[in-house]
Amino acid sequence: MARVMVLGLGNIIYKDKGLGIYAVRDLYREQWPEGVCFVDRMMLGDIPLDLDGVHGLLVLDAWQAGDSPGNLARLSLDQVQARPELISEPLFWRGLALAEVLGQDVHVVFLGLEAECADCDLSLSPSVQDAYPRFLEAVREEIFHMLNGLVMGRAGGAVWA
Secondary structure, three states: OOEEEEEEOOOOOEHHHHHHHHHHHHHHOOOOOOOEEEEEHHHHOOOOOOOOOEEEEEEEEEEOOOOOOOOEEEEEHHHHHHOOOOOOOHHHHHHHHHHHHOOOOOEEEEEEEEOOOOOOEOOOOHHHHHHHHHHHHHHHHHHHHHHHHEEEOOOOOEEEO
16 A cells, blocks of 8 residues: 655754654554554654655655744745755655665655744744644645545556546
């Protein structure tokens, strides 16, 4: 069965930059169809991201792109590659490059909130905390969209419809 990976990026000791990790941990506790897996950056340590068998990758993060704090954005891989300062996780980029070299076709979508603060603190800022439930709902919708967009090809591999 086609797999969707939900990857939470960031670092929980830097206030809003922990958004992706908090979201993955909260969503993991919910009931999900087979084929959906959740990974957070903290779990990976120094190991590059393994995308073997993954057809849809949903990346969750908070970034500082100059929007209003708490603003929700859905970005494509091309949009993020045009602004590399948004996602500065070398092991993520190495994993994506390795998947490409191995011929793995991974559909990547980024969902994030504009960070208000990245100071050393273990909690989300008020504006990101207020937007958090809306963010989680957008993530749920994107996961189901990815699951519904995957169909099995002739050779048994998943392709995007």
